[in-house]
Amino acid sequence: MSDSRLVVLRDLLSLSQQEFASRIGITQGALSQLESQKSKLSLDSLLKINRVFGVDCNWLVTGEGDIFYQPDKREPQPMDNHLGMTREGYIPLVRGEAHAGYIENYLDEKYLDTLEVYKIPGYEAGGYRLFEVEGDSMVPSIYPGEIVVTERLPDLLAIENGALCIVVAEEGIVAKRTYIYEEDRNMLILKSDNPDYKTYSIPMDSVREVWRVRAKITNVFVQPQVVDASRLKELEADIMTLKQEMSRLSADKSSTSSTAE
Known part of the structure; x- marks a missing residue:
């Protein structure tokens, strides 16, 4: 900016x-x-x-x-066919603290009109929604507090395996990799990118919506790993020990060769 x-x-x-x-x-x-x-x-x-x-x-x-917003933009904008797009191209934001309320009211246009709306460059036309992600289950793809720009998938059975999605279900709103097993299309498999979290499944009939992640807005900048001073000393000691061992082996080899002659 x-x-x-x-x-x-x-x-x-x-x-x-x-x-x-x-x-x-x-x-x-x-x-x-x-x-x-x-x-x-x-x-x-x-x-x-x-x-x-x-x-x-x-x-x-x-x-x-x-x-500045024009006077007609300062009022909540009505939704178009529940696709997450306002008439002016502003996208509703579902914050972390609003997840529970959203699950209960995701079909209520009056509730949806109360959500904050933002215009995101490149996403002015289409069915989009913003979700604030909670938890670290999708690290390093998504960090806690990041906001993802998503596009609604109207056909749940057409979800692409491995797609990064926001799943709105009775159990909660989560960011996961989604999979559907051909042998049991009544279950949706949810996988985390963070290996500390286990893969699990939920009944398809408990799923309210699935939104495909298209982009994210972040203020999280991962710093390069820094080796502290104590670790550097350990590495230097290891290198010195290795050099000493190599010198000893070289001396032993020379001594053995001289004896053989």
Whole structure:
């Protein structure tokens, strides 16, 4: 995101750096880093700016479109045929704390209209929904707190084996690899990418919806593994021991050769 957009926004709102930063829950120093392009805007801050100031996420990310929601966009948008797409191309977001309520009300348009909606570049047309992922069962593909952009699969029996999906079922909302065994098409097999979690199955008639993951929005950046100082000392000691052993074997070999002569 261009730093100028944050500056433009703050000027339009007539807010100081301190005032703007306080409203979105970051420090003035952090905002200064963002405006000077020394750091990138996190997903949490992006969504906070969207909610607090009514700023269009599409403009924040790409600089395209209106800066602020137009009056007719500030009201909840009606859903089109329960495909997860609003008339204006905004996508509903199901947050982690809303999972239980969503399972109970996923067919209730009045409930769906209460969900936050966002416009995601590249996903303006189609049947999409955003889900916030809980738990670490899909690490390293999806980390806790990440938001996935999904497309609804209307035919559950046409699920591609191994597809990464959000499964909405009586038991809960989970992100899993999905499989259907030809021998028993009444069961849906759910597999985690994290090997610490076991594969399990649920009855197909308990499944409410399946949404195929198409993309994700993340503020999780995996750091390269760092070898600490104590580990480095251990490695150096191991190398020294190996060198000493190689020298001893070489000396023994030379001594044996001299004796043989």
